[in-house]
Amino acid sequence: MEFTLGQIAAILGGKVEGDPNQKVGRLDKIQEGKSGGISFLANEKYEPFLYETKATAVIVSEDFNPSKSFSTTLIRVKDAYLGFTQLLEAYAQFSKAAKEGVEEPAYMDPSSSMGIKGYRGAFSYIGKNCTLGENVKIHPHAFIGDRVRIGTNTIIHPGAKICDDSVIGANCEIHPGAVIGSDGFGFAPQSDGTYKAIPQIGNVILEDFVSIGANTTVDCATMGSTIIKKGAKIDNQVQIAHNVIIGENTVIASQAGISGSTEIGKNCIIAGKAGIVGHIKIADNTTVGANTGVSKTIKEPGQTLFGYMGFEMKNFLKSYSIFKNLEGLEKRIKELEKKG
Template sequence: MEFTAQQIADLINGQIVGEPEQPVSGFGKIQEAKPQELTFLGNDKYSHFLKETNSQVIIISKKFKKEVTTGKTFIIVEDAYQAITQLLQMYESLQPKKNGIMQPTSIAENAQIKEKGFYLGEFSVISSGVKIGENVKIYPQVYIGENVEIGDNTIIYPGVKIYENIKIGRNVIIQSNSVIGCEGFGYQPDENGVFKKVPQLGNVIIENDVEIGACSTIDRATMGSTLIKEGTKLDNQIQIAHNVEIGRHNVIAAQSGVAGSTKIGHHNMIGGQVGVTGHLKIGNKIQIQAQSGVNHDVKDGEKLYGSPAFSAMDFRKSYVHFKNFSKIVQRVNKLEKLIKKENHDG
């Protein structure tokens, strides 16, 4: 599939500097792109590649306009990253869509499936009482348990396991090998200190436009629901425990974990390998840096760092002192010796 630079500029409301008829037939990273591959520049760290790149058509943010050179074609936009994202989405929408029911598969007789745009890959199982909306894509080796509900335009990639009574909204994406609705980690010690399993009888509700990364696990509630609200994006290898509630439009990076019954608000950014203990209340518009450990409630708008996590500004100040800790100890030892000497001489 081939386009001209001008056609691309028209799609993203960009301004052409160079040859409007320059052909483009693919995408490439700025440091690796071939001559007919489209690339982009939206970050200062990559600006030095402008002179080196083989790409003949480059989308650049308006702030880099002064770096435009002759010999290449540039498409100037307000935000290059946003523009390339828009183009990638358009390109993806043009790709052939999978349809139909492959064999072998297993579908319960009383499952309710809207056939429009439906795809079911080989070795997948749809159990009794399942309800599936339009344009749902279920890839090979997926298990859908009893009474699961799946909304329109949802995509479930290979190897996903969805336990019984789970509710999944519209436009949800669940990446490969994730497990939704397995039993929560609930145990209670008896009088002899032996841990006994607490039955986990609730479910998981995943609202519209949620994305769940590969190999992530969302536990069913003990009672009620574990809840992932609209627009939240979970990275790969994330653990969400029983009865957790995660609000709207959060992003949580890989290898993070949230312990049971914690409630997280809206529009938060949580870095990779963050641990959040149970029964906490995390507010809105909070930023938690990677590898932080959160063991207390967090108010709206805070920025946290460290383990246990505290104010990012206080952490950075403390870290400066920590790097000089050995020198500080030496100074303290010298002062103690000096004080002892003065006391002795006095």
Template sequence: MKFTVGQIAQVVGGTVEGDANAAVSSLAKIEEAGAGALAFLANAKYESFLYTTGATAVMVSPGLVLRQPVSAALIRVDDPYLAFTKLLEFYQQATRTGRRGVEQPAFMGESSTIGTGHYRGAFSYIGEGCVLGDDVLIFPHAYIGDRVTIGQGSVIHAGAKIYADTVIGRYCVVKAGAVVGTDGFGFAPQPDGSYKAIPQIGNVVLEDFVSIGANATIDCATLGSTVVRQGSKIDNLVQLAHNVEIGRHTVVAAQTGIAGSAKVGDYCVLAGQVGMAGHISLANKTTVTAQSGVGKTVKQEGTILQGSTAFDFKQNQRAQVTFRRLPELEQRVAQLEKAQSTPEKL
């Protein structure tokens, strides 16, 4: 597909410097772009590529001052990264699969309904009592259990499994191999040391514009709902246990595990391989860096957490007390060193 630089500027709400009629047919990184490509510059450390890039057009910020001439047309936008993201969404919609209708064999329960403009791939299964909206895409080998609701424009990719009673909002994406609504990890210890399974009779609710990554697993609630709220993005290989609540517009990166009944606030960031204990909560806008373990509730909005280690419990507790005192101890050592190095007065 081809667009002019001027047309792209209209989509992203930018202004053009250079040839507005130049044709763009692809998107690329600024350091790799060639003729016909559109790139963006959001990080100052890449500015040198602006003067050497082969891109036909580059999106830049309004305040960027050119240090030398550029060959590419410039599209000035308030936030180049956000504008490029918007353009990617536009491109994705423009090139989205045109598949519609039903491939055979495919099954849908007699009591289920689906809206217009839908697609059901071969070997997909939709149980009884389901309600699927307009423009829903169900790819091959996807499984939709009984009484599932899926909102308009949502996409269930190949091999995804959606268990009974799950509620999925509008324009959600569940990627290949993800499992939504499986039983939570609930077992009651018995006097003889064995464990008895606790029935998990709740469900999962994904609000509008939620994305679930490939091979992620989201357990149903023991009672009530496991909830991922509007606009949140869950990466590949993430585990959300029963009764977890993820706030609005929160991102959770790969290999993170969140234990049962934990609550994550709005606009939080959980980086890769984060572990979060059960029955605790994170305040809005909390950031947890990669491979960190969170064992206590965080009440202060905007907190940044880092660190995790595991060794003998009692030793760890004593070490943590000492660790918290390190700044004070460092100051005392510095004072002692200064006193030792100062000559005594006669």
């Protein structure tokens, strides 16, 4: 796909300094820019590359003042980094929206329906009584079980699995290998030491604008629903157990694990490898640091938790200043005991 610089400036609300009819069809790093590509300059450390780049155009901020001559065309926007991000988003949307129709072989049960401008990739499977909205993209080898509902503009990437009765909102994105609606981890101990599986008869609900990363699993509820609310973003390789509720606009980084029936508030940040036990609540705007374990309900909003088990960050740092000196403190205590 190619776009004129004038079209790009219109998308970004910017101004072209040069010929707006020049065309670009590629996004480049400024240090690797070549003719036909567009880049951006937001960090002053990269300014020297502006005077060397072969990129057709470079996005810069309105207040940028070059110190040397250059050969590229500038597109001035309010914020260069934000502008390039918007361009990436627009490019991705154009790329994803380009696919329509059905590739063979692909299967959709006759009882299911799909809205206009949809796409079904080769070897994709859609089960019984499913309803898919307009402009839904089902990529190759994706699996959609029975009685699934998917909202408009949602993308299911290759190899993703959407199990029976799942409900996925509009403008969601499910990345490769993700599993939505797998059985929750429910087993009842028996008197002979064995475990009996507890049927998991609930479902998963993803509200609008939710993103699920590659190889992430979201388990269905034992009863009722596991719910990920509007705007939440889940990274790759995250485990979300049965009956969990994730609040609006909460983000969860890779390898975090959320145990069953826990409720996480809105606008929270859960960093990588964090572990959260089951049947607790975490207040809105909470940040859970990397490798942090949370074992009890967090009632006060806005806290930053750190350490294992996690406690308030300032208290952790104070304690850590003692932890790292324990060896020396022990030696001093023994010396004092000898003197005593």
